[in-house]
């Protein structure tokens with residue numbers, strides 16, 4: 001394991017922001033930390049980065065206490081966005097690279113590569129303050145990993161990015177993973193987590209509701225989402241046994257089943273002389289699981 005948190009607690013006076021948190025991240029894995037506002041994600045990141053001390057518990061990197069590890073193996077995109085407004089994009093990135101001990105040739109290579117990937121070529125010589133928010137965020141992202149850290153922590157990296165830039169970021173994250181970078185990121189947007197993460201931890205008010213592989217989380221619920229497009233009526237399907245919930249979603253009827261075994265009798269009814277355009281039995285989406293786990297409080 002690269003990163004390991006064991007029984008980590010963070011208290012602010014009487015308030016417990018993180019309570020007995022345990023999870024580990026394997027080398028080269030993408031790990032998602034998800035939770036509502038105030039769940040304790042940023043606090044956890046700050047403890048991993050040794051910017052805050054845990055009240056109790058241990059955090060280790062490759063078996064050594066995280067605070068004994070060379071800072072240059074880490075990269076961090078903080079939640080607070082901010083770059084030097086008056087500095088040109090390129091100067092900015094040279095500055096952060098030099099801070100990490102890189103020479104100008106190495107930095108130039110990285111800048112050329114990432115500026116191109118993030119579609120910022122025409123902004124190179126522009127002052128940061130003249131860039132749109134999304135473009136400023138991309139510059140800050142490049143700054144966080146320009147030194148090729150072994151372990152990259154991204155706090156809400158997708159927030160504020162349009163769909164095209166979200167895809168650019170997703171591809172960048174996958175590229176970094178393929179180069180061996182271990183990546184931990186937080187997000188409120190479950191589709192990003194679902195697409196990218198191998199493993200995740202679901203936090204609610206500082207307590208972990210689940211930590212482990214995405215597939216194991218999905219298996220807890222089983223394949224209970226049945227989507228049907230047919231000429232059989234909603235009323236008839238709603239009367240079938242094992243149906244917990246039924247709703248119309250445009251042309252589809254979506255059933256939530258008590259468990260997977262109820263799908264076969266429904267198939268037998270639907271396939272009996274009817275035209276079936278769609279019959280698909282799936283795991284719940286991470287968004288649906290999240291809402292179920294955190295209850296009705298998720299807006």
Ligand SMILES: Nc1ncnc2c1ncn2[C@@H]1O[C@H](COP(=O)(O)OP(=O)(O)OP(=O)(O)O)[C@@H](O)[C@H]1O
Nearest residue numbers: 012015017035036037038039040041042043044079
């Ligand atoms: N310095 C502090 N003093 C007191 N309470 C704090 C402090 N920092 C954070 N908290 C509280 O700890 C809890 C967790 O905060 P944290 O910022 O880690 O949440 P988060 O999951 O990152 O939320 P968000 O998604 O809104 O960024 C919140 O209730 C917050 O008010």
